Amino acid sequence: MIKIPEWAFEFHGHRCPAMPIGYRAGLTAMEKLGVKRASNKELYLICENGPAHATACFLDGVMVATGCTYGKGNVEKKNYGKNAITLIDLKNKKEVRITMNPEFQKKGLNSEFVQLRKKGVAPKDIPPDVLNPMLENILKADENDLFIVGEVNDSDFKEIKGTFNWHECSICSEIVFENTARMVDGKPVCIPCFENK
Numbered sequence: 001m002i003k004i005p006e007w008a009f010e011f012h013g014h015r016c017p018a019m020p021i022g023y024r025a026g027l028t029a030m031e032k033l034g035v036k037r038a039s040n041k042e043l044y045l046i047c048e049n050g051p052a053h054a055t056a057c058f059l060d061g062v063m064v065a066t067g068c069t070y071g072k073g074n075v076e077k078k079n080y081g082k083n084a085i086t087l088i089d090l091k092n093k094k095e096v097r098i099t100m101n102p103e104f105q106k107k108g109l110n111s112e113f114v115q116l117r118k119k120g121v122a123p124k125d126i127p128p129d130v131l132n133p134m135l136e137n138i139l140k141a142d143e144n145d146l147f148i149v150g151e152v153n154d155s156d157f158k159e160i161k162g163t164f165n166w167h168e169c170s171i172c173s174e175i176v177f178e179n180t181a182r183m184v185d186g187k188p189v190c191i192p193c194f195e196n197k
């Protein structure tokens with residue numbers, strides 16, 4: 001049975017089934033690629049979650065497992081409304097795509113947990129006797145029941161290089177990094193000032 005660190009639930013904010021599924025998706029992807037959790041930008045994560053839907057908590061679990069985070073800039077969300085990820089090993093230029101097994105996802109979407117969520121019950125108010133058996137089932141399930149695991153393929157993903165160069169916006173005086181600054185009459189301007197001008 002897979003163990004999820006308690007801080008994952010603290011970071012996520014509540015106990016639910018989708019975050020742990022995402023955690024396992026991240027572990028499975030890393031195992032397929034033969035890589036460890038990213039301490040910096042060794043990995044890049046593309047998640048196909050949508051803007052707001054059931055099981056969207058999935059993405060937080062993937063971030064916890066892989067170390068790909070919005071702050072480090074190595075996550076992007078495609079807004080396709082699908083619980084699928086592509087994890088890219090930037091060093092070895094390999095990638096793997098993992099999706100939730102539709103059969104498993106359908107069972108989850110028909111579960112009592114989701115029925116209660118639909119009625120407006122907050123995740124933190126779902127009774128433990130509804131959540132805990134589900135959680136245990138997720139943590140001990142065979143990964144092929146949980147996921148459709150793709151083959152490892154060559155990746156042509158182009159890493160976005162971080163910049164240390166910055167400007168002072170000529171309108172609001174706030175600091176803006178070079179790769180997002182706009183130039184107006186030869187002077188640097190931040191995007192909000194550029195769009196309001």
Ligand SMILES: [Zn+2]
Binds near residue numbers: 016057123
């Ligand atoms: Zn959640």
Ligand SMILES: [Zn+2]
Binds near residue numbers: 171174189190192193
């Ligand atoms: Zn500005």
